[in-house]
Amino acid sequence: MEKERLGAFMDAVLAIIMTILVLDLKEPKTFDLQGLWELRESFFAYTLSFFWLGTMWINLHREYSAVEKISQKTVWAALLVLFFSSLFPYATRLISLAFYSSSMQVVYGVISLLISISVLYYTYTLEEANPNLDAVHRYKMKRLSWMKWDMPIKLIGLILSATLFPPAMSLALLFNLCILVIPNQLKN
Template sequence: MNKERLAAFTDAVLAIIMTILVLELEKPKEVSLAGLWDLRANFFAYTLSFFWLGLMWATHHSHWQKVEKVSEKTVYTSLLMLFLASLFPYTTSLVASDFHNALAQAMYGIVILGISFSNMAISKSLKAINPDTHFGLLYNLTNRSIFIDLGIKAVGLIVSITVYPPAMVYAILIAMIVVGIDTVVHGEG
């Protein structure tokens, strides 16, 4: 498959998913500041999901130009990543509607971790067919930021299931910030 065709398909699916996220936002019972404040968990879950997907898309986009070839394995791992990403509106709405529910938070975290692992599989398949290319943050399996990110998310999932359900969304937010800082400080990306 042509790399541009795969990139365009990925862009289109992610754009649709990000659009569906906003459609899932609950409307306030009363249009007032108090009514909007009551939906703060809704807005937080939406914002976190939107920016997490947006940052993933931006990283894909900025490093995709370095890709010379894609393999069939890259196509299938990309489909897996998009399938998992398509669950974002659903899991985001579960978290938004019951922010302190451990199962909702766990499902959200499992989707996030699944996407992270599928991005690692995409990386591995791209590196196999483009061995001399450095892909930056998303595609560099030796990048310490990836393991920091996965570690924070894994701890968030465990804490979410066992002690404090909202730990998952907070772990994702913290991971985004820490990885961003780590990338700037260490110049990986």
């Protein structure tokens, strides 16, 4: 498969997934500021998920631009990324409906961890298919440098959501986005 075809497919599916997120926003019970305020958890969940998927897309795009060829493993790894990403609107809907539910936050956290793990595998397959490309290796090393913080923070959020403080998973993702991911992307 040509690299452009896989890239276009991933872009299209991620765009659809991000669009589906907005379809789950409910209408307010009353059409005033109070009605909108009652939906604050829904808007928070939507915003967090949209920007989390958006930053993932930006990272994937940056890595992918340096790639010269892809392997069959890369195609399957991309499908894994898209599969787990396609579950994100569902998980977002669950936490928007029951933001303070430990179970729903854990589902959200598990799906975000599965997406992160599948992205790491996808990155590995790109480097494997392009062993002599220094740019691919640099992107992988850069990703691993902040993922060593990203994954433990997500795991702590998951554990706290399951035991003590249900919104901890969403807050862990927000922290990662605002402190690790977005500032790292804006530097480059």
